[in-house]
Amino acid sequence: MAAAKPVYNKILLKLSGEALAGENGFGIDPEIITTIAAEIYDVVKLGVQLSVVIGGGNIFRGLAASSAGMDRASADYMGMLATVMNSLALQDALESAGVKTRVQSAIEMREIAEPYIRRKAVRHLEKGRVVIFAAGTGNPYFTTDTAASLRAMEIGADVILKATKVDGVYDADPAKVPTAVKFDSLSYLDVLKNGLQVMDATATSLCMDNDLPIIVFNLTQAGNIFKVVTGESIGTIVKGES
Ligand code: GTP
Numbered sequence: 001m002a003a004a005k006p007v008y009n010k011i012l013l014k015l016s017g018e019a020l021a022g023e024n025g026f027g028i029d030p031e032i033i034t035t036i037a038a039e040i041y042d043v044v045k046l047g048v049q050l051s052v053v054i055g056g057g058n059i060f061r062g063l064a065a066s067s068a069g070m071d072r073a074s075a076d077y078m079g080m081l082a083t084v085m086n087s088l089a090l091q092d093a094l095e096s097a098g099v100k101t102r103v104q105s106a107i108e109m110r111e112i113a114e115p116y117i118r119r120k121a122v123r124h125l126e127k128g129r130v131v132i133f134a135a136g137t138g139n140p141y142f143t144t145d146t147a148a149s150l151r152a153m154e155i156g157a158d159v160i161l162k163a164t165k166v167d168g169v170y171d172a173d174p175a176k177v178p179t180a181v182k183f184d185s186l187s188y189l190d191v192l193k194n195g196l197q198v199m200d201a202t203a204t205s206l207c208m209d210n211d212l213p214i215i216v217f218n219l220t221q222a223g224n225i226f227k228v229v230t231g232e233s234i235g236t237i238v239k240g241e242s
Contacts, residue, residue: 004046004226005046005231006043006046006048006230007230007231008158008159010048010125010155010158011229012050012152012157012160012161013040013052014055014160014161015052015055016055017056017058017082017083019032020054021058028058030093033093034093034096036093036219037094037097037099040052040094041099042225044128046229046230049128050125050130051130051131051133051152051155052130052132052133053132053136053144053147054086054144055083055144056081056086057082059082059085060075060081060082076140077107080107083134083135083136084107084109084112086134087103087105087113087132087133087134090132094130099130100127100129101129101131102114102129103131103132104116104117104120105135106133106134106136107138116133118155122156125155133151142202143199143203145200145203146202146206149203150206152212159212159214159215160212161215161225161228161229162215162217163217165218166218167182167217167218168218168234169183169186171183184236185239186198187238188205188207188208188239190238191204191238192204198216198238199214207238213237214239215228215235216238
């Protein structure tokens with residue numbers, strides 16, 4: 001492990017809000033967030049520039065609320081606020097683990113976070129700080145996956161690491177179909193044409209147009225962030241040609 005070298009210099013880690021909830025399925029599990037912070041610490045120690053986008057589904061689901069009758073824009077803004085809570089929680093866990101962290105919010109709330117300023121974010125990363133991008137893109141109708149793609153592009157990330165609860169992308173839901181087959185590699189078009197569960201179409205298209213690879217991997221297995229960053233081929237990579 002001591003000799004491990006990163007194969008990516010600048011990464012954007014996309015965490016779902018649910019990843020923080022653990023078994024509870026709701027809220028923030030302190031043990032889980034501490035574990036994630038420790039894994040991020042190991043990667044930052046390699047000298048990798050690491051930024052994070054977190055969803056908010058463990059606190060509030062905009063889409064679900066809007067399908068239950070709530071105005072979509074209002075529901076999405078509430079979802080964005082949920083991502084701010086998750087970002088502050090991760091900042092706290094990271095700083096307890098000894099990782100310097102800055103939170104930048106797409107919606108200005110200067111009392112609790114820096115506003116999103118691209119050049120400042122890039123500078124923070126150069127100084128070895130983890131930057132957490134909160135409040136999605138700041139716009140309703142855009143998912144946090146799209147925020148992850150956008151921010152990754154803006155800061156010039158080499159790759160998006162999309163953390164999930166399964167080992168990668170399968171041709172069917174592995175929880176329901178025991179014969180489901182995992183893909184090692186996929187093209188953006190495969191994902192879009194077959195409606196595969198990687199990221200939504202807006203986020204995937206943005207990555208395709210800018211040739212930014214996405215690696216879907218299982219966050220629930222200890223050490224996986226480190227493995228992906230040091231080039232172990234786990235999960236599924238989505239790129240130009242499969
Ligand atoms: P350098 O100037 O590169 O050293 O970056 P820095 O982030 O250490 O300096 P800065 O003086 O900008 O920030 C010091 C602290 O204040 C950091 O923890 C920032 O996250 C925080 N900070 C900076 N701007 C804001 C803001 O607008 N709102 C809030 N809430 N915190 C801020």
